[in-house]
Amino acid sequence: MSINWGERIAQGAREMSSSAIRDLLKLTVQPEMISFAGGLPAPELFPAEEIGAACEQAIIESPAAALQYGPTEGHGPLRELIAGWMADLGLRASAGQVMITSGSQQALDMIGKLLIDPGAPVAVESPTYLGALQAWQPYRPQLLPLPMDEDGLDVSALAELLETGARPRFLYVVSSFQNPTGVTLAPARRRALVELAARHRLPIIEDDPYGELVYEGERATPLAAIDCELHGELRHVVYLSTFSKLLTPGLRVGWLVAPPALIDKLGQVKQGLDLHTGSLAQVAAYLACRDGLLARHVPVLREAYGRRRDAMLAALEATMPAGVRWTRPAGGMFLWLTLPEGWDAAELLGRAIAHQVAFVPGRSFYPAGDVTNTLRLNFSYSSPELIAAGVARLAEVARAYTPGGLTQL
């Protein structure tokens, strides 16, 4: 009389599996663990008092907007504020082109639902953000992985792919301080990419949650802004970002900016997903930003995370055995280690966890799942002292590592 639920799962959902991120986030809660695994901002830097005050103010100032059902596209004043901020980056779009999403993750799901038919080709960086791969799994795209180097996506490889007649539904790119590698798409490549996309009418989904977290040099110009500059308006790029890394993830408030022709359809998609993003969180984010919180808080994050990045780079330099290489990100939250050929990061993780240090093996970030000797380290979550201690533990594990061996430390 019981139901066999397993045989009733829809085909798209069957292909989903528990993600490495999800399982590994569970590791971060053990008290003695130094975790470089999660993509977590530093909780001690949250502007908690200001967010609390903004919530209170939201309920006093606009109880109807903060507590009632709201428009699917988002809280009007917040959309206006974001449109103004985007314009400062060169991304000229009306408030009507801005939609509030329940974090950037929801925007990824919306893009999947809107643009991916089963079997449709989708071009992605390799490696790329695991959460995007996971969001799109149920829509069953055919992923076309593109190589990257220290200047980001290899645009000439994309050009070659397009020359062969491939017609991806879109290209997905994390343009600055990419998750997982920390690498940023170089300025010259950005322009070449937008020109290429325009030539081939290739939509670009630009995911930019880390762009403001700059520790060296200038904030990069979004692809979406270059599109506006080259074509007088936003035509080829859907731009995604979020308050999760700049204020707090707990609000679940992100946004997208899209060409006008897409907005209605995106609204229909979002309405089916959750009617709208939490009203109170939206009004609170608006009030906090209106009162200048971002302008005050982003420099604090840049300073603190910059020191954490430096601590991680210094510790790696001081302790890692020869043959281990890593990226040197100018911002963001992650760096990327490449282990010697033949090493297995998942195997290394088992030993690292026994020594109370955690990271994410790189394999699940590759669309083809075909690379086993890379790993992602997060440097935003832990203090410089913990970073030094954790990298030392990791280096010890790496020095004792023999691929396939049963080395005990």
Place this chain on the structure above:
Amino acid sequence: MSINWGERIAQGAREMSSSAIRDLLKLTVQPEMISFAGGLPAPELFPAEEIGAACEQAIIESPAAALQYGPTEGHGPLRELIAGWMADLGLRASAGQVMITSGSQQALDMIGKLLIDPGAPVAVESPTYLGALQAWQPYRPQLLPLPMDEDGLDVSALAELLETGARPRFLYVVSSFQNPTGVTLAPARRRALVELAARHRLPIIEDDPYGELVYEGERATPLAAIDCELHGELRHVVYLSTFSKLLTPGLRVGWLVAPPALIDKLGQVKQGLDLHTGSLAQVAAYLACRDGLLARHVPVLREAYGRRRDAMLAALEATMPAGVRWTRPAGGMFLWLTLPEGWDAAELLGRAIAHQVAFVPGRSFYPAGDVTNTLRLNFSYSSPELIAAGVARLAEVARAYTPGGLTQL
């Protein structure tokens, strides 16, 4: 060089269209309009101060849980609290079977993604909740509409359907004070339905956002509780509910309770959608409920909404022309009008709006879109005085109405 976005929309999303609810909610903002259209709770009854205090307390008491990324399944203490509350209703399930969702709407999308393959049969009440139809449109089910009467779903019609060998993926039922009709599934039918579902291994999705809003008689026993009673555990029912109608919709916090075998897969689905529901909103809902807010506030809603329902029934009785019939809900937020045969509610709406009163024509609530002479009235949003005035306007429009005619008032 521009992209033709229209030709790039995935097949599932192509079938979506702007919903009547969405377009009509826009009408409710005109100041002179008396709107019975939206499914909105009364904003003047929101426990605004308590929610504000709960947010503040959440940030002081548990800043990490309230502001950081959280578990996909939801805030642990809130899941525990809901499991306890559900047990009081006879729905015995562990906290591990409770998942927090971004409103009930997200739970509907999750169910669609999890259980609907293109072309798969899905049994629904006719009429049924428009938001469910809209959430499932992209998954392209074959809807099997089932008749209802004043005792809710016609369970014998479902039995006949199942006897013919039909194997719906699930039955969707809004068990109490249904949206849109206000009708409640009668106790004897509830038991018969759960027995029938068990016999045919038919999953039931029970949507119960209004069950606590009782103005006459007792709170109905959820189908999920009957399943637990008959089978010793939750086996055939996934139960959905939300704080949107009991506290405030602006938090976007709902929940589902599912058989253990479904929880992992639902977690994977939800992770792809938005990682997790807003942490701050979850912790605030938890603290508010822990401090007894629901127990204090639900009686306030019952009292106030009960008076609004009475006001609407009295005004309909006093003013409506002969031949117009309506349901007499014992709770919830809606009642359902049936106009004389041959009348067109959409046509009537055009005239009603000219007279500053709005409602939702019934047609879009029917899976087959084949009934044009019904309409939904909401009675929770407007004061008894506005309800009396609005119904009088509507009756005036109805008295002057001639189907297809160009009657001017």
